[in-house]
Amino acid sequence: MDWDNLRFFLALARTGTLINAARMVQVDHTTVSRRIQALEKQMGVPLFAREASGHRLTEAGRYLLPQAEAMEEAFLSIASSSLVKDEGLSGLVRVGVPEGLGTRVLAAPLAKLAHEHPHLVVDLLALPRLLHLSRREADIVISLERPTRGSVVVTKLSDYVLRLYGSRDYLAAHAPIVRVEDLKGHTFISYVDDLLFSKQLQFLESFFQPSVFGLRSTSVLAQYEAVRAGAGLAILPAFLGEKDAQLVAVLPEQARFQRTFWMSMPSEIRHMARVQAVWQFLREVARAPESGLMPPPHSVR
Numbered sequence: 001m002d003w004d005n006l007r008f009f010l011a012l013a014r015t016g017t018l019i020n021a022a023r024m025v026q027v028d029h030t031t032v033s034r035r036i037q038a039l040e041k042q043m044g045v046p047l048f049a050r051e052a053s054g055h056r057l058t059e060a061g062r063y064l065l066p067q068a069e070a071m072e073e074a075f076l077s078i079a080s081s082s083l084v085k086d087e088g089l090s091g092l093v094r095v096g097v098p099e100g101l102g103t104r105v106l107a108a109p110l111a112k113l114a115h116e117h118p119h120l121v122v123d124l125l126a127l128p129r130l131l132h133l134s135r136r137e138a139d140i141v142i143s144l145e146r147p148t149r150g151s152v153v154v155t156k157l158s159d160y161v162l163r164l165y166g167s168r169d170y171l172a173a174h175a176p177i178v179r180v181e182d183l184k185g186h187t188f189i190s191y192v193d194d195l196l197f198s199k200q201l202q203f204l205e206s207f208f209q210p211s212v213f214g215l216r217s218t219s220v221l222a223q224y225e226a227v228r229a230g231a232g233l234a235i236l237p238a239f240l241g242e243k244d245a246q247l248v249a250v251l252p253e254q255a256r257f258q259r260t261f262w263m264s265m266p267s268e269i270r271h272m273a274r275v276q277a278v279w280q281f282l283r284e285v286a287r288a289p290e291s292g293l294m295p296p297p298h299s300v301r
Helices: 003-015 018-025 029-043 059-087 099-116 168-172 220-228 273-287
Strands: 048-051 054-057 091-098 120-127 140-143 152-167 187-190 212-216 234-237 247-250 256-266
Touching: 003 018, 003 029, 003 059, 018 029, 054 059, 059 152, 091 099, 091 273, 099 120, 099 220, 099 273, 120 273, 140 273, 152 168, 152 220, 152 273, 168 247, 187 220, 187 234, 212 220, 220 234, 256 273
Parallel strands: 091 120, 091 140, 187 212
Antiparallel strands: 048 054, 140 256, 152 234, 152 247, 152 256
């Protein structure tokens, strides 16, 4: 299969119109149309539905999209390795990430990367809110929801697990919790509902409705510290809870949640050596077992 055709396919899938896709890859829109037609002929199925507002992916197109993105990632990885070897890394890369992931998983490895490349500067924006590529707030953004708009390169960074945790002191002072009904009357630590920056942070609604809150915060690290202090129970990422000997997973089978981190960057900077290098580095760190994002099933203490 011709990689160039897939490159045009990705451009049209991300922009939705021939004109915008042509701008992305810097060709005439008729070239984009011709390449898409060649790919559809090769595949034997239509990949886009032509509508008045633009081009929408068909079922076959949606099936092809993640495979084309995987090929793009492989290409970027090869290009990144070659550019780093030949030119080294220099300049600024700004990375926007959720607070907990940024501080507890990515900060130390990124600092080490920058140390190994003295001319590279990494700005780590670890904030409890969504950062926008469209506003140029960051070069690379890790988010809880997959971006669906704009000319961006997107990849699934990693799934991650969350569990319900309590401190050993808190749990010792209460009756054993062996079923969901035993949670009644317990104090909970959670997010501020009307300030949630992603619907992916809604956990309790589908699991249990607490009647008592000891603390609500926009910061997952504040929630984590409150649980460590014995203020109540909270649903926390396993990369926080499993590495803390003071915390114990409560109802580990029933109170287990899985979410996904997505990573994206503007299409126009995907060929920059420093951006490619940090992109690939983040993938390696997040997917390594020591990240703790996806702990083994029997890792509960």
